[in-house]
Amino acid sequence: MTEQSFELGAPELREVLTEGDLTIEGRLIDASNTTLYAVVTRGPVSLTCVYKPIAGERPLWDFPDGTLAGREVGAYLVSEATGWDVVPPTVMRDGPLGPGACQLWIEIDEDADLLALLHSDHPGLRRLAVFDAVVNNADRKGGHLLPTPGGHVYGVDHGVCFATEEKLRTVLWQWRGTLLPDDALDTLAALRVDLAGDLGVQLCELLTTREVTATRRRVDRLLREGRFPEPGDGWPAVPWPPF
Numbered sequence: 001m002t003e004q005s006f007e008l009g010a011p012e013l014r015e016v017l018t019e020g021d022l023t024i025e026g027r028l029i030d031a032s033n034t035t036l037y038a039v040v041t042r043g044p045v046s047l048t049c050v051y052k053p054i055a056g057e058r059p060l061w062d063f064p065d066g067t068l069a070g071r072e073v074g075a076y077l078v079s080e081a082t083g084w085d086v087v088p089p090t091v092m093r094d095g096p097l098g099p100g101a102c103q104l105w106i107e108i109d110e111d112a113d114l115l116a117l118l119h120s121d122h123p124g125l126r127r128l129a130v131f132d133a134v135v136n137n138a139d140r141k142g143g144h145l146l147p148t149p150g151g152h153v154y155g156v157d158h159g160v161c162f163a164t165e166e167k168l169r170t171v172l173w174q175w176r177g178t179l180l181p182d183d184a185l186d187t188l189a190a191l192r193v194d195l196a197g198d199l200g201v202q203l204c205e206l207l208t209t210r211e212v213t214a215t216r217r218r219v220d221r222l223l224r225e226g227r228f229p230e231p232g233d234g235w236p237a238v239p240w241p242p243f
Ligand SMILES: Nc1ncnc2c1ncn2[C@@H]1O[C@H](COP(=O)(O)OP(=O)(O)O)[C@@H](O)[C@H]1O
Pocket: 028, 030, 031, 032, 033, 034, 035, 050, 088, 103, 104, 105, 106, 107, 143, 144, 146, 156, 157, 158, 159
């Protein structure tokens, strides 16, 4: 996050990300799609961001409908609805390479021990594990976790979420089968209400109706079972490579 962005709340950040002039500065080399490092400027505010144009998306056999960008923005909307702030502000907008997802760049804590964090009981990471179960994240690698100097953990790269079949694939299985904390149950109950209302409507513009219905069902199931999911059969439960 740039210095200016610390003073801005999520609505202002979204506004700058959506309305600002976007200039591409470079390409992220370890990315699997056209994933660009960019700057958005609006008046006195400049923010660094990741711009993922839809035109640069590689087709995926197991995600034939919709776009990676739509799922990135959908994941952000779910994160916002939970109030957990697990996904950096992400918007859909036009850009030099056409419409795409634009996400605030997060400066990570370079000294953070990612391996230790990965296996820890960090409450933010636990919330991220619940979030992944909700959005059915098929690719939660270690490199998609961004620890900030302030001790917060963001998750990125949500292009392969929201499948209708179970596809949870993650490095965060340390809570599998254990009881969901009460605060997570409260948040999921509120999310269920949101999904039946405005959030559901917004998601239907980004995902297929079946994907939104499946998201509601996953929340219902988490509430009914009251436990973190366990690895399923017939689908590799851990991403490879894990980072
Ligand atoms: N919002 C962000 N802030 C900081 N770093 C990011 C952000 N988004 C992605 N990255 C970094 O760039 C890498 C590639 O981005 P990713 O979203 O995984 O692209 P792709 O969809 O092409 O795989 C990530 O692993 C992460 O290190």
